[in-house]
Amino acid sequence: MLSGYSNGNFKYFNRLFLAYVVIFIDMGKRLIVQKYGGSSVANTDRIKSVANRIAKYKKQGYNVVVIVSALGDTTDELLELAGQITDKPSDRELDMLISTGEQVSVALLAMALHKIGVDAISFTGPQVGIITDRTHTKAKILKISADRIKGQINKGRVVIVAGFQGMNADQEITTLGRGGSDLTAVAIATTLNADMCEIYTDVEGVYTADPRIVKDAKKLSVISYEEMLELASLGAQVMQARSMEVAKKYSVSLHIRSSFTNEEGTIISKEVKAMEDVLVSGVTANKGEAKVTICDVPDRPGIAAKIFTDIARHDINVDMIIQNISRKGYTDLSFTVPVAELNKAKDMMSKIVRSVKAKGVVYNNEIAKVSIVGVGMKTHSGVAAKMFGALASKKINIDMISTSEIKISCVINKRYADKAVIALHKAFGLGKK
């Protein structure tokens, strides 16, 4: 370069001009962040097919940053090893152990890209400066210093980052908890101000209802963060609520799609006017909860606070809470908890019942929560009535009701869950034309 300069000013300016053009083009390139989940990289053949997909985007002129989860069941296999040693592994050592899974994936994907002639480089979470708080196994991302990623993008490379992991201020390896790779993708897309964040998974997108239950369920081409949040928390296992919240906060558009097809998936983005015309976007059923009812609780101020403080202290996640009208100074208090936490709840309920001087407690794990979700509800009335009517017409009794601005949930007998979903899907006209 220096010798070129000494050859005369003309050449120098010429080169400067070229450099300008190159930088201009580079900055003009659209940046896409892609996240591939465990099923998309379950074995080396799938890794090769992911590499081919990335190469296609690269050829179309995109800059590509890729976030990868651990291969298929790797994380479970590592946890199984830990389980053979102890039933209470320390969180720090668990993070040390399971963070290796993603490191294997990124290295293999880089090799697969090299093999087909695409320049690529892999990094661990700590290497690209994903700094988290000090919590282990479910750390929060504090910041990402994206310089290293940007430097590699400017070299024309595909940058591959291990999902799910980071490093705290003490240089300890941390992991981000369930759905952590989604979170890595969204956080990196935010930091890099990416044009799109694609989440590749083994489903083709978000549907109006579970296609295994409702035959004519339709793939949604677009859905709002808020609706997706409700669907996620209601049991649609497409993406973790936490990642969606971050995406919403920073307005990162997400494209949920399958790595096994070339079909467009579902775009999750800000609410747009057109969405409001759709009354209901989707119907879900969650069969994973149980109902706890504390009977005849003395209706005094502070009782509910006492009960739910005790429950929270035992790390039990309460979902719906319903308190019936007080009769003669006594009330019934019902709430739902994940079935997996029911035994833990039972252990403490008798003590709570005694301490608040209630009459007793009743459990029911034969329930399902069916919900309808849609931003259109905000501006339309009569949606709840239509829902209750549809359930009534199928003679399905409603046990509990809870509503939010864009959601209505009803607890019913688990036996009728599928029937209810089909009825609601039909009542709101969600099926394929």
Next chain:
Amino acid sequence: MLSGYSNGNFKYFNRLFLAYVVIFIDMGKRLIVQKYGGSSVANTDRIKSVANRIAKYKKQGYNVVVIVSALGDTTDELLELAGQITDKPSDRELDMLISTGEQVSVALLAMALHKIGVDAISFTGPQVGIITDRTHTKAKILKISADRIKGQINKGRVVIVAGFQGMNADQEITTLGRGGSDLTAVAIATTLNADMCEIYTDVEGVYTADPRIVKDAKKLSVISYEEMLELASLGAQVMQARSMEVAKKYSVSLHIRSSFTNEEGTIISKEVKAMEDVLVSGVTANKGEAKVTICDVPDRPGIAAKIFTDIARHDINVDMIIQNISRKGYTDLSFTVPVAELNKAKDMMSKIVRSVKAKGVVYNNEIAKVSIVGVGMKTHSGVAAKMFGALASKKINIDMISTSEIKISCVINKRYADKAVIALHKAFGLGKK
């Protein structure tokens, strides 16, 4: 602590005194570095048994730093995955991939120690500041900043470090090549000025000869670095030559022993006077080499240099080199190469033969190199004569001879290798009493 101080000077001094005593005791503890190879941590049961061994040392009052290799065949399995993707993986990505193996081991071992109530913490190579050069897959350690390890030792913890790996100045993960975990152990023992470095493996120590060949082979209780170096390069697969050289340079005593028994193994240390009284310490045979003979090479200055420069350029490791007496301006030049590199050598020999105007080339992979090693040779004469005599008495013909200060090697027909080892072992009186 501060409140204690405000309570009066007496308490303050009292505490200071206690702190002094504690530090004194801690500094007085002997520090032991232990390295466990892949077979010692092949599965979770073995990891538990390693944890028990460490606990025993800890209970005896030692400070313990542990270096661990990857579980059993993990490294091979990771290489197999890479092989499914490409036959030429980049060295950087290979390091990214295979360094995960040791990370899994250290986490599991820490869990196993916690389980039995021993305070322990695991680290990757980069985390404890093992800084290497920029070479990938066979990096050299440049320095170790041991502060983090020392800090944890002072907290009373067993410190577990992933062997085989480090980080270069660009924060790229590097690995140290074959035997890299031994090297990590020796380097850490040097840095921490450890009292002993134990290398746990699946053999019980260093023997006078391979016990599978020589029935009455004896375990050596002590051997010098120099002898062990010769034995290592001659095919005794106990420890890599490179680690031994570092140990020798910094006078780190090594204890090679088995993790499957409680037997003492073999101490490798500086040469001591008593060793010189032993004429020969061990006999080895290496069947992994082949002989290449270039016939009738014009005997001009610079010819040998030309030939071996060409060979080195193709990364072929030449071991013995013998040039016979020149007859009428022509000489025969023989050398040995690893059998695995013979085909590569063949590919280039015809060109070399043409370029030096030799008559031809002959290959022989039916050879074995038998050697005797011992520091006693330095001060005793007649050792070579005794060796040749022992071989002659068994009618074994000697093809090539090469000697160093503490070693004599003879190339013979592979068929007689075991017979030769047995004869030499007996001739030098190495057997059990």
